[in-house]
Amino acid sequence: MSTEHDSTEHDNAGHDSAGQDNPYDLLGDDHDDGHRWAFGTGFTDPLEGVDTTVRADVDRDALARYCLALGDDALIYSHRLQQWVTRMPELEEETAIANIALDLLGQARMLLARAGGILGRTEDQLAFFREDKDFRNVRLAEYEDRDFAELVGRLLIFSTWRLALFEALSSSPDPVLAAIAVKGVKELTYHRDYAARWVVRLGDGTPLSHERMQNALTAIWPLFGELFVPEKDAQTAVPPGTAALAGAVDAVIDTVLATACLDRPGGVALAGVSGRAGRDGVHTEAMGYILAELQSLARAHPDATW
Amino acid sequence: MVTQPAAASAQARELAAYAAAAATPDPELPMLTVADLGILRAVTVTGEQVVVTITPTYSGCPAMREISADISGRLNRAGYRDAAVRLQLAPAWSSDWITAAGRLKLAEAGIAPPAAAPRHSGPIPLTLGRAPGPACPRCGSAQTQHTAEFSATACRSLHRCQECGEPFEAVKAL
Numbered sequence: 212m213s214t215e216h217d218s219t220e221h222d223n224a225g226h227d228s229a230g231q232d233n234p235y236d237l238l239g240d241d242h243d244d245g246h247r248w249a250f251g252t253g254f255t256d257p258l259e260g261v262d263t264t265v266r267a268d269v270d271r272d273a274l275a276r277y278c279l280a281l282g283d284d285a286l287i288y289s290h291r292l293q294q295w296v297t298r299m300p301e302l303e304e305e306t307a308i309a310n311i312a313l314d315l316l317g318q319a320r321m322l323l324a325r326a327g328g329i330l331g332r333t334e335d336q337l338a339f340f341r342e343d344k345d346f347r348n349v350r351l352a353e354y355e356d357r358d359f360a361e362l363v364g365r366l367l368i369f370s371t372w373r374l375a376l377f378e379a380l381s382s383s384p385d386p387v388l389a390a391i392a393v394k395g396v397k398e399l400t401y402h403r404d405y406a407a408r409w410v411v412r413l414g415d416g417t418p419l420s421h422e423r424m425q426n427a428l429t430a431i432w433p434l435f436g437e438l439f440v441p442e443k444d445a446q447t448a449v450p451p452g453t454a455a456l457a458g459a460v461d462a463v464i465d466t467v468l469a470t471a472c473l474d475r476p477g478g479v480a481l482a483g484v485s486g487r488a489g490r491d492g493v494h495t496e497a498m499g500y501i502l503a504e505l506q507s508l509a510r511a512h513p514d515a516t517w
Numbered sequence: 518m519v520t521q522p523a524a525a526s527a528q529a530r531e532l533a534a535y536a537a538a539a540a541t542p543d544p545e546l547p548m549l550t551v552a553d554l555g556i557l558r559a560v561t562v563t564g565e566q567v568v569v570t571i572t573p574t575y576s577g578c579p580a581m582r583e584i585s586a587d588i589s590g591r592l593n594r595a596g597y598r599d600a601a602v603r604l605q606l607a608p609a610w611s612s613d614w615i616t617a618a619g620r621l622k623l624a625e626a627g628i629a630p631p632a633a634a635p636r637h638s639g640p641i642p643l644t645l646g647r648a649p650g651p652a653c654p655r656c657g658s659a660q661t662q663h664t665a666e667f668s669a670t671a672c673r674s675l676h677r678c679q680e681c682g683e684p685f686e687a688v689k690a691l
Contacts, residue, residue, distance in 0.1 A: 257581075260570070260603020303665035303675065310667040317577025321606075378640065390606035394576050396641065397609065397691050398671075404644045405666055411645060463643050470645060 256333075257320040261387060263328045269385050269446070275329040276347070277444040278388060279337070280490055281376075282322030283348035286338060287498075288369060289315035290505050291355065300359060307405055311366070314398040321391045339509035343502055344492040350481065351434040352489070353497045360413055360420075360427035367406035367467060368431060368460075372438045374399040375459045379451040388446055407467045414471025421472065428468075429476045436480035437488050527562065534567045535560040537595040541588045544580045545670045546688075548626040551584060555614025558605050566599040567592055572610050574691070575671040612672075612691045629654045629676070629687035651687045653678035661685075 265271050292312035299305040323334040330337075351369055356362040377399060380392035413424040439457040451459070468475055487493040509515075538560050539552035551557040551571060559570040569588050573581050585602040592600035612631035615623070620630035629651035650661040658680030665675040666689075673686045 258604065258606075260601070261606055303667075306669065306675075307665060307667040310671050313577040313579070313671055314575055315577070317573075317575060321576060374641065386607065390609065391576070394573075394606060394609045398575060400635075400641050401666060401689070407643055407645055459640060466643060467645070 256324055257317075258324045258328070258387065261390075263325070263387055265329060266384060266386075271329050273444040274385055274388070274446055275326045277442070277446045278322045278326035278329075280347035280442075280444070282319045282326060282337070283346045284352045284369075284373070285315040285319035285322065286505075287346065287348045287501060288352040289313075289319060290501055291353065292366075295356070295362060304359075308362075311402050311405070314395075314402070318391065318395050318398070322388075325385075325387050325391065335509070339506045340513075343494050343498045346492060346494065346498065346502075347490050348494075349434070349437050349489040350495050351431070351438065353495060353501055354431065354434060355497050357430075358423065358427065359409075360423045361430060363406050363409035363413070364424065364427040365431050366402065367410050368435060368438075368464065370399050370402040370406055371463045372456075372460050374403050375451070375456055375463075379447045379449065379456070382448040383446045384448050385446055403463070407463075410467055410473070411471040414468070414473040424471070425473055425476075428473060429478065432476040432478055433481035437483075437490075440488070440490065442490070531560065531562045533595065534562050534569075534592060534597055537591050537597070538567075538569045538588050541584060541591055544583045544587075545672070546623070546628070548622045549615075549619050551588070553616050553619030553622060555616065555619070556584075556610060562597075565597075566601065567597045569600065569602045570605050571602060572605045572608075574610050578671060610691070612688055615688065623688060624654045627654050627685055628673070629685060631688040631690040634690045650676050653681060653683070654685055655683050656681040 265274060289312045292308050292315070295308050296305060296312075299308055319338075320334055323337045327333055327337050351365065354361075354365060356365055374396060377392040377395045381389055381396060383389040383392060410424060413420040415421070416424075438460070439453050441453045465475065481488075483491070484493045539550055539557055541551045541557075543549050543551060543554050543556075546554065554574070556571050556574060557569070558572050559568075561568050561570075569592070571581070571584060571588070581604070588602050589600045611634045613634045615631065623630045632648070632651065647663055649659070650663050652659050653661050653676075656678060658678055660679040661676050662679060663674065664677050664684065667673075668675040668686050672688055672691070674689050675684065676687055677684045
């Protein structure tokens, strides 16, 4: 808190008539011109001061659509992880999941701000006032983990894919997207290692943990293929190509599965609707419930400030 | 530090503005200033305006707004009425940017300073094992174990010393 750094600034705040500190009085004080990180606080631009000019040779609409898709992946996935907070088996895993969710939320904020800057909307408007058909996240992001094995299995797939994608995006012709990707790569490396270690620990653990880890992968696998559907809006200087991206992801996943004594599940990919899926705004039933929880406060109090 | 802006030369004013901004503590690692942490990238004075450039440690670092407001307030109190704080994303922050003085302050506060940040050419390798952990900042023992890769904030991990038995945090190499 800023108050800890300069107590002289708030000589009168937080002292009752007896001159004693009363921390509850401090809660209502405005210490820094109303800037607090929450909906409705005016803290709306995570790219403040960043040069957001779009280069002339970059397709503005495609860039906005692409940043929206990557931002939605992170926003929805982060929300799913946040739902695990207070439900994790150990405090250490609780902080891990909360930190990973926070990293993804940070990525989401910058990506939605990048898209919103082009579309003329703020990150809050994009996060809280769109309907499910306007969200572009892959369906893997919205999947509801039913146990810890599904949580780490899904995180392994998501972070392995997103890390490979962000490595390629580090040379994006859009300097803002490239900078977001470079930062993201560092974070996603930690996420992938965390998930991979847990998959190995469970897969190569007891017969029960092995069975549940294998079942988890089987349950998630139908959502894997959608990650490699060609993306016409892709914004890489050197597009990795769908096959190359899938190859890079497969190499990592197969290494983890082999170390964990787990089998790579077969089975068919979850079908879309007339070939349309998450990127086209066609989601699973879970999406409506996520948005109801994510957006209800902002929608109930659209003009709220605090 | 509080020189009269109008009376000082342009260079001296820039140095004074830098000193005012550089003294801002990090809210989550309050023993470090933004300069120690390496997130203060530039301070420029143009006429009456001061522009401070900072970079986030992690994408989701919730301290950025606090830091930004604190820097503005400090500059205002140092006599710079027109102070703006801007973000810079590239080059991305690395824990290698924590200064020698910053590392010393971390160790004194019982937080192990970060190891050298990993550098890669080509795809980032998967790390299923763990590199040896940092030495215990309390007793100096190298016999430490990882408790968790993630701690109370995004930038720290959790460890335990097997020699003195104390838990401690380390700043993650990034």
